[in-house]
Amino acid sequence: MSLMELRNVDKYFGTTHALKKVSMTVEPGKILCLLGDNGAGKSTLIKVLSGYHQPSSGALIFEGRETRFSGPREARKRGIATVHQDVGSIPLMSVGRNFFLGAEPVTGQWPLRRFDSALANRVAVEQMQAFGLTRVKSGDQLVGTMSGGERQVLAIGRAMYFGAKMLILDEPTSALGVKEASMVLKMMRIARENGAGIVFITHNARHAMAVGDEFCVLIQGEVAADFKRGEKTREEVLNLMAGGEDMAELEEDLEQVD
Numbered sequence: 001m002s003l004m005e006l007r008n009v010d011k012y013f014g015t016t017h018a019l020k021k022v023s024m025t026v027e028p029g030k031i032l033c034l035l036g037d038n039g040a041g042k043s044t045l046i047k048v049l050s051g052y053h054q055p056s057s058g059a060l061i062f063e064g065r066e067t068r069f070s071g072p073r074e075a076r077k078r079g080i081a082t083v084h085q086d087v088g089s090i091p092l093m094s095v096g097r098n099f100f101l102g103a104e105p106v107t108g109q110w111p112l113r114r115f116d117s118a119l120a121n122r123v124a125v126e127q128m129q130a131f132g133l134t135r136v137k138s139g140d141q142l143v144g145t146m147s148g149g150e151r152q153v154l155a156i157g158r159a160m161y162f163g164a165k166m167l168i169l170d171e172p173t174s175a176l177g178v179k180e181a182s183m184v185l186k187m188m189r190i191a192r193e194n195g196a197g198i199v200f201i202t203h204n205a206r207h208a209m210a211v212g213d214e215f216c217v218l219i220q221g222e223v224a225a226d227f228k229r230g231e232k233t234r235e236e237v238l239n240l241m242a243g244g245e246d247m248a249e250l251e252e253d254l255e256q257v258d
């Protein structure tokens with residue numbers, strides 16, 4: 001059974017037709033790469049998947065049942081986690097605190113109940129080490145001292161720890177250097193091995209092709225192409241993302257500008 005499926009989803013904002021008959025399937029244990037240039041409608045699509053917007057028409061099927069999420073909170077409860085590019089982590093917060101944000105373990109009897117920082121720190125560090133962040137040795141370390149890639153890994157790791165079935169990763173590698181991006185791509189593979197269905201939103205065809213199982217290219221709100229790993233070359237994907245304009249032509253144009 002697929003994890004989530006969109007069938008012929010349209011989304012209108014007044015007269016703006018942001019999504020046009022979009023169909024796509026998210027499978028557990030697979031990475032679906034959602035590729036598209038600026039303005040393609042990726043943000044709207046993420047918001048539909050995460051329960052923030054309702055489709056204007058068409059169906060959203062979650063775990064085999066047609067579903068209308070009442071909002072992002074319900075989607076989160078059902079196991080859909082969204083990690084944004086800025087990760088939403090607070091730089092002056094410790095790794096342990098951040099890991100358990102909103103689900104803090106407590107210790108002691110009322111009225112002396114308090115945040116169990118020892119437990120939070122221990123679990124957070126254990127998890128980070130398991131995800132390959134061996135540089136993080138103490139749960140007291142501040143999130144602000146971590147690199148962009150490490151913060152992404154932390155955010156994905158905590159979503160997994162709290163039982164996310166589906167991860168929506170919004171451009172997690174776009175602001176990162178090669179090493180950092182590779183750390184995040186590895187983390188995505190770990191999440192996939194753990195059975196999560198992953199929607200990887202990216203501009204970067206190379207990153208997508210390094211981990212993707214399925215690919216969906218969005219152009220002006222429409223699925224312009226969908227295909228499986230190995231069915232297209234990187235050049236073909238780049239051409240599709242450039243809106244069908246041949247990259248060679250584009251490069252020629254650029255040379256003339258030089």
Ligand SMILES: Nc1ncnc2c1ncn2[C@@H]1O[C@H](COP(=O)(O)OP(=O)(O)OP(=O)(O)O)[C@@H](O)[C@H]1O
Nearest residue numbers: 013016017018036037038039040041042043044045
């Ligand atoms: N809440 C909204 N109200 C009105 N129009 C909206 C709203 N959200 C998005 N739109 C419009 O829908 C279209 C698609 O927007 P969307 O935000 O999905 O794509 P984008 O951010 O331009 O590009 P992408 O996310 O693919 O990089 C745009 O024309 C945008 O102006």
